[in-house]
Amino acid sequence: MNAWVISLKAYLKPNLLLIVLLGLLAGIPYGMILDPLNFWLSKSGVDRASIGLLSLVFLTYAFKALWAPLVDRIQLPFLKRIGQRKSWLVLAQLLSFIFLIAIGMNDPKQNLELLVICVFALAFFSATQDICIDALRIELVEKEELGQAAANYQLGWRVGGVWFAQVVGFILGGTIGYSNAYLIVALVFLSLSVFIFFKMPEPERIVRPYISVFSHPGRWLKDSFVDPVVDLYDRYKSEVGLLLLLIFFYRLSDMYLGPMAMPFYREMGFTEIEVALVTNFFGTAVTIIGVFAGGLLVHRFGLEINIFYGAVLTALTNLPFVYLNYLGTDLDPSNELQFLWVVIGMDNFTQGYVGTIAITFISRVVSPSFTATQYALLVLLGTVPSRILGGSSGFVVNEFGYHDFFLIACALGIPAIVLSYIVWKKKLIFSSS
Structure with a gap:
């Protein structure tokens, strides 16, 4: 029992509480370019095709690895x-902060093009903030605290990105107008x-000699972009292939299903209120419980x-959707x-x-010499291909139906299960130390 108490108390250390706030700051800008913005645009008469195209702004977060070396x-x-x-x-x-205010100052009816520019600018600087926060989350804690750090970060992100930005931001937009809502959110963010x-504090880190990009561009390019990749191979040798494959496949099953969740709920006949209540409020609360369970179990x-x-749970939790789809043929909607x-x-x-496991895993892999760059590169490997593959999910549903689609999503988790089993049994601890 004492070991569990010690594990729980670890979440309350000052450096780990700071990470909750860092997660909250990371979530606020992201959340404000999700539901509140889309609803405001729709309310202002912007067509669905334009709103859909604006979702490409989230690729900015996926490709932050391209400028992470500059931040490093x-x-x-x-x-x-x-x-x-x-x-x-x-x-x-x-x-x-500036571009949060700038978005609110632009009327979608009058200055849609300028508003879109501000949205992309906010995404870029918010992603740059994420690069810093990802590095700080690793450098501010000890190696054995990475699990708790990942959990605290996710807690902060869910509170900031979902409950504050998307729920409070939504309510503010509907009561005092979206321009004022963005202003209030921006002031909270700044505070x-x-x-x-x-x-x-500024974390202690291994500082490499500074090389000017202007005086020695070739050396700077090698030091910033090539060396972080070479470092991974030098430390993991023949295991680097297993490492990269596991990161690639680990969230594939879950991310593949994601884009079809809302269309599935709508076609099942669930109302907006039912979906919001179950997925946003209840779902977020349960996610936070899972976040802390992950950190606690990693520590123990x-x-x-x-x-x-x-990996096993990611694949298996797609199967209940098959039964939910079957219930769609039931005449009693309460069962669904x-x-x-x-x-x-x-x-x-x-x-x-x-989510906690994945963040802890990648945090263990990165080197203290290339924290921001390597973390951003590995996150890119674990998200962008899955997002691109997820773009085919609608075509698969159209061709085979939801029943087979959910089975395919489950099957996509098999490679991660096999790879993670090898890591477990061979005791391949991917540590950056």
Whole structure:
């Protein structure tokens, strides 16, 4: 029992509580370019095709690895005295604040093009903030605390990105107007940014000699982009292929199903209120429980065994959707709604649990010398191909129907199960130390 109490108390350490706030700051800008923005655009008469195209803005977050080396290596002239991480964080947060306000100042009916530019700018600087936060989340804690750090980060992100940005932002937009809603959210974001600046120390990290991009562009390019990749191979040798394959396949099953979830709920006949209640409120609460369960179990039993169980749960929790689809033929709609609670409960708990495992896993892999760059590159490997493959999900449903689609989504989890089992049994601890 004492071991469990110690594991729970670890979440309350000052450095880990700071990570909750960092997660909250990461979630707010992301959430404000999701549901509140889409609803505002639709309410303003913007056509569905344009709103759908604007969703491409989220590729900015996926491709942040392209400029992560700049954040790792370039020193900002007027801010370098406060430290490499904090200087870039301050810059990214200040510009995110400015563009949150700028979005609210533009009427979609009058200045849609300018509003879209502001949205992409917010996504870019918000993604830059994420690069800093991903590095800080690893560098501010000890290696054995990475599981709790991942859980606390996800808690903060869910509160900021879902409950505050999407729920409170939605309510504010509907009551005082979306321009005022963006202003209030921006002021809260700025206040939290100032607080975290004064409370958070600059982390100790391995600082490599600075190479100017202007004086030695070739050396700078090698040092910033080539060396982080070479470092992975040098540390993991023949295991690097297993490492990269596991990262590629680990969330594939879940991400493949994701785009078809809302169309499926609508075609099942669930109302917007039912979906919001079950998926947003209940689902988010269950996700947070899964987040902390993941951090606690990693701390108690180690990472490898949890990587394996996470892969198994990711695949298996797609199967209840098959039965939910079968209930769609039932004449009693109450059966469908009751089982939706069960499906969302299992699926969202697994998302929280596996999210913590995945973040901890990648955090263990990165080197202290290339924290931001390697983390962004590995996240890109684990998300972008899955997102692209997910683009085919609608065609698969049209061709085979939801029953077979959910079975295919489950089968896509088999490679991750096999790879994670090998990691577990061979005791391949991917550690950056």
